[in-house]
Amino acid sequence: MDKSALFQPRCPEADVELPGVGTVRVRGLTRAQIIDIAKGTNDGKDMEPLSLSWAFVDPQLTEDEVRQWTQAATFGEVETINKVVNELSGIAGRADKEAYKSLPDESGS
Incomplete structure (x- = not known):
């Protein structure tokens, strides 16, 4: 195997x-x-814009652009994207915030 x-x-x-x-x-x-x-601030308010700004490949979106999009999009449209991203990330089937909270911090705790 090539490391x-x-x-x-x-x-x-x-x-x-x-x-x-x-x-x-x-x-x-x-x-x-x-x-x-999971380490986010503002009681999780930044979690969705940050995660979706990383997840969008085409078109690429900044956090501010994600916020603009969520102001115009339906709840179902955003949920569809979140569901696909969670599936691709391997955390599907878990409540989003709980999935993020369940991860250990960098110290391993």
């Missing part, structure tokens, strides 16, 4: 159709990104 392969990004990606908008491409988040999100 360098361990350090190459390999998050799965998927296309998601947003009715009336078009197709976007998103990817799963790395474990490190999920841990960073």
